[in-house]
Amino acid sequence: MTAPALTTFRRTPLRHLAGVDRLAVAGGVLLGVVVLAALLAPWIAPYPDDGGSATHPLESLLPPSGAHWFGTDQVGRDVLSRVLFGARTSLLIAVAVLAISGVVGVGLGVVAGYAGGWARDVIMRVTDVFLAFPALLLSLALAVVLQPSVTTVIVAIAVTWWPWYARLTASVAASVATRGFVDSARCLGVPAPLIVLRHVLPNSLTPVLVQLSLDGGGVILTAAALSYLGLGAHEPTSEWGLMVQQGQSLFTTDWWVVTFPGLAILVTAFSFNVLGEGLRARLSR
């Protein structure tokens, strides 16, 4: 008599939440904090003007204190404010790269997977060529020949990133295409583009979405590396990789100038990785 009641009790929303991987929750919360910091930067930064080109030569290189929690940089800007504004740059790059390469990759991948044959062969051989370059190398070569800017970073990384999604989507779409409901749609005379859009695409997206959240960290690291090499964002934009590059000669004397932006990169990339890893564990169960 009591058993059914117990089951209903367990199937409450709370129970559902408990089934979600704790890692995914931790990563999501951490990433949420970074996103909030980015969105609210102009309001929560103690010195909002320091996110841009303001300079205070008299306050240069002050160590961390109550007035400047993360200290100040060479031209007297508050490092905490710049780290907060840097979150905007990094997340903007990550979102733009993942959106562009996700759309291009999934688009080509779903066509390759559903059509098969020569279309699949051509698309896969093209991805082979792109995947032969480590992502940082190809985006580095591209960024060198374009003008250094945030847009350059986005374009350069997106160009190297899409093949992963094309391959992943193609393999999932190919297996979805053999399922019964796709066959029935075909038998009913639904045109191929509509089958792809309505039936194959929605059923092929989950692995790609997980991969996208896993890759956020990689994009953040690659973008920071490009800016560190002087190929990305430039003054007065707040960007973590750029901040490390500008402060690197001061590391021994004024450690805070380099330490905090580096930690910001680490925490953001880590939160993406933990979230993605948790989602993947959840998916494979």
Added chain:
Amino acid sequence: MPRYLIRRLGQAFLVVAGVIVLTFAIMRLVPGDPAVAYAGPKATAAELAAARQRFGLDDPLPVQLWNYVRDLLGGDWGTSLHTRQPVRDDLFQAFPASLELVGAALIIALVVGIPLGIAAARYKGRLPDLSVRLSSMLAVSVPVFWLALALQTVFASGLGWFPVAGEYDASLDRTSPLHLYTNITAVDALITGNWPILMSTLAHLVLPALVIAAYPAGVVAQMTRAALIEESSRDHARLERALGFGETAVLTRFALRPALNPVLSLIALVFAYSIVNGFLVEAVFNWPGLGRYAADSIRSLDTPAIAGVTLLVAVLYVVANLAVDLLQGVVDPRVRAR
């Protein structure tokens, strides 16, 4: 096997051809005029024309591509704008040092990553597992250039435990000169019994190799853990448990060997990635490898040199992948059927 071999070689050939075309396309995207970069800002019109002639910049693009491929195959990889030497010679000079650094890093990654992966799989879902998973995720999330600066500041400049920069103490060139065979300093020092240089090189290797090892060590630990967990749920593991083997013995004596297969093929992937990560680390530690060469080339917008580095690393990656695939085809017949 021959059919598999031919198909796989054909694929690799296609990819290399594509890589060359893509590198060429990137070089031709250059907004500035390569002739101006070569001849310098004060060049006369005649000098510019000569430079254009020299690089064949007046020819149609397909002709330029054809010439580019022909020169590459003939061993002419162009002339570096900043060293004014043939790019191929520069690369041959720089590559062994990178190989030494990345080789050391991958050895560290395997030595650290595999045992951590085993420990995580053995205590799945418990504290050791969680700490290995979290620390491996930290290891793949850390920006290498920042870690390099941090370790250099703390352990070299600060505590003085390790040398700050370079490949070995340059003054040793006078007291105990090194005979070069492989151009890999540590190896040459070892085979010629040059202990002072060997010791100095090893001391210089520690910090940069540790930094580069962070990413592959994290990946190897995660992969070992996943592969071991899958392997230890198979029928053979159940039999071994029924025969009375303990959990540790099941993992290390039986599951480890098949589980290492995907880990080793991962190393080929990670190798090229680590070379490029090394670019950022070599610049910090002034290591005389490809990375420092690439960083110098980037600073002077030296396109032929960057194209050369890009091409070399991409081709290396294709070759490493091919080697791993063929090796697996030999070891595991099922691979050939795919």
